[in-house]
Amino acid sequence: MARNYVRENVPLSRFGVLVAQLESIVASAAQQPPDPLLCFDLLSDLISAIDEEPKCEDALYSLLTLGAKRPIRHLASIAMARIISKGDGISIYSRASSLQGFLSDGKRSEPQRVAGAAQCLGELYRHFGRKITSGLLETTSIVAKLMKFNEDFVRKEALLMLQNALEGSGGCAAFNAYVEAFRVITRYAVGDKSFVVRIAGARCLRAFANIGGPGLGVAELDTSASLSVKALEDPISSVRDAFAEALGLLLALGLNPEAQVQPRGKGPAPVAKQIEGGLQRHLILPFTRASAPRSKDIRISITLSWVFFLQAIHLKYLHPDSELQSYSIMVMDMLHSENSNDAHAMACVLYILRVGITNQMTEPTQRSFLVFLGRKVC
Template sequence: MTCLGTIYRCLGRMIGRSFDDSVTLMVKLIKQSESQVRCETMNTLCNLLEGVGPAASMCNKEIFKAAKSCMTDRVLSVRASAAKCLDTLVEYYVPLYSNDLEATVNVCLRCLDGSNYAVRLETSKLLGHVLAQSQQQFHVTSSNVSLSTSTTSAVSVTSNSSSRNKLILLKDALSLLASGFLRGSGRFLKGTSATDMIKGTSSVNREVRLGVTYAYIEFVILMGSQWLEANIVTVVSHCISLLENPRAIPTHAEAIFARQCVGYILGTLFRRLLSEPVQLMAAREFIVLVRQRLQNASLPEQLEEGIGEIGVTDSTVELEGKPVGLDSADVDEETNATGSGDSATKSFDLDSSVIRRGFGRGSTRAQRQQQQQHVLICALDQITQLVRWLDSIAAPLLDQPSQLHELLYSALSHPIAAVRLSAANCLRQVTIVLPGQRAALLDRCISCLQQTQRSRGDTILGYSMAIAGILAGSNIGALGIPSSTAKQVFSLAEDLLRAANQNSRLTLPRTQAGWMLLAAYMSLGPDLVKSHLPRMLLFWRNAFPRSIRELEVEKQRGDAFTWQVGLLPLSVNVTFLLD
């Protein structure tokens, strides 16, 4: 079989019309042979198509049926060979990417179920090639229609050809990929329970989702960089919409996996296909997306979730004049402050003084938060990557109308820790590529932390992460930070640790923030740390038990809080020893 395939690939049409009989015999052989012979037969048919080309058009349908049956074979090597054969057939068999497109996509998704790396690679190439060919055929047919409007005969010929072959729009092609990403192969009763089928929450096989991720990349790469630049908004909005679908995030682990897949798609495409001006435009699109998501976090919804604080004016951080949110506080005063609000959206339990949702919407609150969380994290991570690639070209992002730094300041007050960490990482990357802005951004973070250290735990941790990231990132470049600013950070960390026990609600955030700032300060080097070493030793002495008796007492009464507080100075100690 290998010799026959090599002959057809090298000689091609010089052999004559013998390939018709050869295809018929090989198709019959597939139904009666073992897995190794089926695999070699698929490879031979692939070589035959490469050598003969369009001359084998009479056999294309027969080859398609044989390869389609092998795509769901139990042996994975047969699947990979069949996918490679169909990938070669795409160039010569038009129904494969027109009338039979949905059937081809379904076969590819079934082939990805339980696959290995080789099968995923070949199947994703096939899936991306089929969808790219459908879009190229759509553009060719549309151009033919526009050019043939001058004569009636040309219009009739073009209309007849377009009626035979189904035209696929870009929206439909992306919907097919999204269906595979969100629903998987869709095999009946496979790996699902009755509850999952009724609720529609069955998880997708990771092999299928990973293969569809590769197919997205293959599809856009085949369409080209100019196509991506023209459709950048469509591609970004489509990929982000995948994370907003409840099917993509049935569990936290599946949500993280889906977020990594979407981030891999966008990062690979932006890095390989986009020029620097278009990368800058993509960063602006993500900034607009994040700003919209943050503005959608309205104040009434956060009050309903019970994370309000006494006095709205003292504890909110504004985003373009709108409060982003509140932290947990005394609910009695919040109830009195908001009791005159709209009764259609909130209901109050007077016995417990807890604000509750009306109309049974409380069940979807956690799901909505999770959707927004992963969308924001993915968008902020993409902004971080784009800023790193653009380097100093990213400076216009700090100007109007983007104002990236203002957006990141608002995200630092988000109630979800992962979003705050992504925003702090993005701000750190901005100071690395634009070292001239490091001092100004650091002063702004210090000022905001000083203003909010008595009110909100989320804001304290968010701005502390940002300050720690900027301090640690200052060692990467030659331009550091002013020594007075570094001393101010150390004094701020000292104030947070000394005031940790003044408010039980803010004890843990202040303790975490203080030790976090000290750990970042330790990375500045011995010249700055040496003068503050006596005070650091005092902090360490007070953080750990001073005798064996105190250690035994700590072991007996220790809980998660005390152990966590004990780990923080240990991390600072490790940073001190390393730097």
């Protein structure tokens, strides 16, 4: 059990006692590995007690790089971000730089230590990404290095860090940083042998779509969509669901060129254009061509992609609900002659019409849509 080191006659607040305990644990780590339950309870109390300018960043940094397990890393990362947000004297730039330096020198024989630093840097990007956009290129290079680790949890943490870095930067970093990030995702993540890493890769593609696809042209968006469609054949349902969401959001971005972000810096910035025939290639044809033995899984995933696409069109890109009716024709056309009597295919189409279209319409638009459907069916 860690002892409290308190100077005589110098009263400490509750927070000060917790910091002293944390520093004691870190100082004795060389002789005795930290007790996970003790660390978890201590960090939980520490986070709830942050009400002043604390002085425990170095202890948290040491705990993260000692090789703590993920729950401990998670709490320590949150504590670090909250401390900095309270106005700590340690600059976010220097703290991010020290973590990048640690990761650049990280050894494959120390996966837990590397994962801890990656998780903390990702948390800092999530909170302060726009302040440290200059480091995004170096961070993506670090991710490429970490993707070569044998441990899947390191590769997963690397991609989660990249996801947080992309979302935190909001498209404000340099052009070549996004190009490198896209290369890492498509080359290493989407085809990884571990399903948790593939899910993390899908979330990175989703992050790209959410921030406007900086550095991506029509070709890159189309490639991302093609990779997502291919991933819908994955045997793991959670992987299919993650890529289904990414596919829908990427296609919605591809049909809204005015929302595509052009990053700063040198480089042949891609011209914002609409993906021509994207819905036909990536949603309609995969649905109609789905064949046994995984046809139902693929159709369900395509159905989810349609819903994510339609919701993004209306809620994110603010197209009026009346425009959703035009997509219903494409949805119903998926019931071609070969599967017009297929109950599963029909159920998927009805789900898209209800959740993706009707549920987003106002009552007057719904009435008009019902009249339209009646004429279409007849």
